[in-house]
Amino acid sequence: MVNEKPLSYLMGQTMNLIKLGLLEKFKKISLQLNVEQYVMLHLINLREDITQQDLANHFQRDKSIILRQVNTLIELRYVARIQDKHDKRKKNLMLTQKGFEVFSTARNLSVELSKELLKGVTEQEFKDFQSVIEKIQTNTQQTNFYSYC
Amino acid sequence: MVNEKPLSYLMGQTMNLIKLGLLEKFKKISLQLNVEQYVMLHLINLREDITQQDLANHFQRDKSIILRQVNTLIELRYVARIQDKHDKRKKNLMLTQKGFEVFSTARNLSVELSKELLKGVTEQEFKDFQSVIEKIQTNTQQTNFYSYC
DNA sequence: AATTTTAGTTGACATACGCAACTATTTTAC
DNA sequence: GTAAAATAGTTGCGTATGTCAACTAAAATT
Numbered sequence: 001m002v003n004e005k006p007l008s009y010l011m012g013q014t015m016n017l018i019k020l021g022l023l024e025k026f027k028k029i030s031l032q033l034n035v036e037q038y039v040m041l042h043l044i045n046l047r048e049d050i051t052q053q054d055l056a057n058h059f060q061r062d063k064s065i066i067l068r069q070v071n072t073l074i075e076l077r078y079v080a081r082i083q084d085k086h087d088k089r090k091k092n093l094m095l096t097q098k099g100f101e102v103f104s105t106a107r108n109l110s111v112e113l114s115k116e117l118l119k120g121v122t123e124q125e126f127k128d129f130q131s132v133i134e135k136i137q138t139n140t141q142q143t144n145f146y147s148y149c
Numbered sequence: 150m151v152n153e154k155p156l157s158y159l160m161g162q163t164m165n166l167i168k169l170g171l172l173e174k175f176k177k178i179s180l181q182l183n184v185e186q187y188v189m190l191h192l193i194n195l196r197e198d199i200t201q202q203d204l205a206n207h208f209q210r211d212k213s214i215i216l217r218q219v220n221t222l223i224e225l226r227y228v229a230r231i232q233d234k235h236d237k238r239k240k241n242l243m244l245t246q247k248g249f250e251v252f253s254t255a256r257n258l259s260v261e262l263s264k265e266l267l268k269g270v271t272e273q274e275f276k277d278f279q280s281v282i283e284k285i286q287t288n289t290q291q292t293n294f295y296s297y298c
Numbered sequence: 299a300a301t302t303t304t305a306g307t308t309g310a311c312a313t314a315c316g317c318a319a320c321t322a323t324t325t326t327a328c
Numbered sequence: 329g330t331a332a333a334a335t336a337g338t339t340g341c342g343t344a345t346g347t348c349a350a351c352t353a354a355a356a357t358t
Binding site (some may be wrong): 007013015022035116128139 | 156159161162165167188256259269270280282286287
């Protein structure tokens with residue numbers, strides 16, 4: 001395994017292709033969304049009480065840039081920011097109807113891209129692929145590079 | 150497979166973890182390099198006549214930002230820019246000795262990270278993983294999202 | 299009740315990035 | 329052989345991203 005490419009190289013190359021493919025699909029239907037915004041909408045959709053602090057933890061970014069990016073999503077009318085019921089310091093983020101529609105569209109394109117990119121991949125190969133991904137994520141948490149919710 | 154996470158999500162999450170892990174390792178030994186610079190050094194090391202245009206194609210970035218990033222690597226004395234033998238428009242990029250040393254160090258850290266993250270992954274799983282990665286890259290080129298050297 | 303911690307906000311600064319316009323050089327079309 | 333088009337690289341400008349420090353308001357801890 002001496003000549004093996006490091007994992008970061010394999011993943012980086014591939015991720016770059018996926019990202020570009022996704023952006024291309026967004027562009028094709030005039031969806032004004034970048035990949036990070038898509039991920040943000042995805043996370044906001046997953047929970048109904050997610051906060052900017054949660055997003056900052058997830059992306060490992062400063063709260064201030066998360067605030068600004070959320071502001072952009074609010075300006076686009078994809079996201080709303082409301083006060084937490086129990087903790088006045090906190091504000092929860094929620095998808096608006098428009099935001100949900102945009103997210104759904106983006107998600108469908110993402111699934112479509114998956115299908116295209118996984119053409120010729122057997123079920124067993126994909127199972128092992130997912131298994132590796134899970135192990136990488138588990139090993140990362142054990143190494144404690146960082147933790148997030 | 151309805152509830153399956155799209156490929157872009159799986160990969161994105163994982164790539165983010167890998168990136169952070171790598172940056173952490175660089176930081177630990179005071180290696181002033183970000184991941185994209187590392188990839189750049191890697192590409193420059195692969196060929197001896199690579200140009201800024203080639204890098205712009207690879208990263209799908211504007212030539213002007215590639216120029217500036219290359220300038221930074223030149224300032225760090227990791228890279229040199231020399232005129233192409235056959236085409237006066239072109240300038241080739243090469244690693245300096247210092248650049249090669251830095252790249253080698255970064256590469257070793259990258260390999261080290263690979264080993265840590267792939268703990269518990271069987272040989273068969275990894276083979277399938279690589280097979281999937283190859284197919285993704287092949288499918289991308291067929292779809293012609295973009296092409297690069 | 300005072301102090302510490304957390305969530306969010308703002309301003310300043312540095313870097314990244316895209317775009318247009320430019321020069322110099324090579325390739326292509328005629 | 330010459331003019332036009334294309335390519336490689338550069339520069340300036342505006343916008344976005346990102347970090348950091350400092351702030352306010354609210355909750356948790358002491």
